[in-house]
Amino acid sequence: MAKKITSVGALLLLALLALNEALATTVTTTVSTTTIDYEENQQCQKEIQTRSFSNCETFLRLEFDTSDATIMLPYPKKHYKNRCCKEELSGIDQQCVCYAVRSMMKNMMDSGRLSAEEMEEMLVLAGVLPIMCNIRKNPC
Structure with a gap:
């Protein structure tokens, strides 16, 4: 025992x-x-x-908003995406790309350009932006 x-x-x-x-x-x-x-x-x-992310912001708004807002812009949506990818996101350190996207979205919300509801939906779209730009393989 x-x-x-x-x-x-x-x-x-x-x-x-x-x-x-x-x-x-x-x-x-x-x-x-x-x-x-x-x-x-x-x-x-x-x-x-x-850095400025104005082309990325415009592209996201165009992707998100399906209204007639594109009529008032001087360039097609593809132009803003190309400039976003090649000029605004491509030069950022790989580890900082998602931080940049989150920062851009925070600035958009802080400036009152997005409501809380729009922000939630656009965050998903913004998370895949680096994939669209061939910068990352996974969403942010």
């Missing part, structure tokens, strides 16, 4: 040590991930702070 109790106690001790090790590893991983994310955001913010 004493051997069974000792074996069970030893197993419990091993399980607790393994759990303790797993928790310690998880905490360490979370901390370093948070640090990396913060540093990447700072890097991306610096990279895009002087």
